[in-house]
Amino acid sequence: MTQKKPLNPDVRSVYDRLLAHFGPQKWWPADSLLEMCVGAILTQNTSWSNVDKALHQLKEHGCLTLLALAAIDEQELARLIRSSGYFNLKARRLKAFVRFVIDGYGDLATMLASPFTRLRPALLAVYGIGPETADSILLYAAHQPVFVIDAYTTRITSRIGWVEAQVRYDDLQVLFMNHLPAEAPLFNEYHALWVMLGKDYCRPRAPRCGLCPLKSVCAEGRRSGAGA
C-alpha cells in the first residue's frame, strides 16, 4: 500500500557542496602510474600516512619499477613495506600484480590501455585485488569512468540516508553511476572528496556534524541541531 518512496539522492548537489568546501583534491597522489597501482594495494585497510612511508622506502631502494618489483625477494619486499601493515600479505599481492602485468601485457601502459570490459575482470582475478583496488586502478591510472566505493563512502552515504549500512559494493557503485555522467575526472574528484569528508568530519566516532558541509542534507546531521 504505502509504496516506498524511491530514493532520489541529489548526488550532484552533494558533490557541489563538497567541492565548494574542500576544493579540488587532484588525486591520486603519485609520481607515476606504477606508484599509483602499488599505493592502491598498500592502502588496503590502512591509513595513507603509513602507506606513504612504505612508498618512500620502495623509492629509496629503487623498487618502484616493474622489473625491480619482479626481481626483489619477497621477504625483502615485505621488509620495505613494513610500515603499511599486513606486510607479508601485501608483498605477496604486489608480486602477484607485477606478474600479472608483465606476463599478460609486457608493461603497465599496455595493461592500462586494455579495454575496460576485459581489464576489470582480469584485475579482479589477480590475487589481492578486489573491487575497490581494481576500480581505483581503473579510475586513477587507466582513467576509466568507474566510481570507486570505499569504507568512507559507505559510512557517509548510509548516515546521510541514501543507503543502508550493509549496502553491497556494486549496488552503491551503480547508485552513483546512475546519477552522474560517466566522466572520469568527475568520479575522480568525487571519490577524493568523500575521503576528505570521512577523515575530517564524518568519522566513525565523534563525527563533527556541527561543522559538516553536508549537515543540511544529512539524516543524522539534522538530528543534532537545525541545519542551515
Added chain:
DNA sequence: ATCCCGTTGG
C-alpha cells in the same frame, strides 16, 4: 566470521 599488522589519532 576470522585473519592479516604497523602506526596514529582521539
Added chain:
DNA sequence: CCAACCGGAT
C-alpha cells in the same frame, strides 16, 4: 590506551 585505518582472502 585502543580503535581505526582509502580491503581482500579463506
